[in-house]
Amino acid sequence: GNFSLVLLKPFEGVTLETVRRTLIQHPDLLLSLQAQMVPTLVDVTLPRFKVTAVCGLKSALTSLGSGFLFDRFQTNMGVVSRHGHAYVSNMLNAVSLDVGPASSQSSEEDGTVAASTAALAFHADRPF
Numbered sequence: 001g002n003f004s005l006v007l008l009k010p011f012e013g014v015t016l017e018t019v020r021r022t023l024i025q026h027p028d029l030l031l032s033l034q035a036q037m038v039p040t041l042v043d044v045t046l047p048r049f050k051v052t053a054v055c056g057l058k059s060a061l062t063s064l065g066s067g068f069l070f071d072r073f074q075t076n077m078g079v080v081s082r083h084g085h086a087y088v089s090n091m092l093n094a095v096s097l098d099v100g101p102a103s104s105q106s107s108e109e110d111g112t113v114a115a116s117t118a119a120l121a122f123h124a125d126r127p128f
Contacts, residue, residue: 006033007044040120042122043121043122044122057093069088
């Protein structure tokens, strides 16, 4: 599959809250920037971080015609429950992204050095 990751590094002195407000006030800004992008090899350096997002699927599944799963009068999932009548009260989807230096550490430990052919560099080397 294809994956993409958009990284934004605020200018020195610009807070993350300012960036967040700007993106909220101008929701088409990222789409506009993406339309101007071209595939480019970039050397990326990031500090270790973990991001987790959880979202409820009830409204999405209901709009797709599966709302009956969440209605205790329309659904009886007793065959999957030893307690008798059962239905789904909510359904969640969780995604976690854990970015760390593991791949760069392993190459340094075995003595190999990866040569970067990237013309551009993105280094998140300061707090923001």
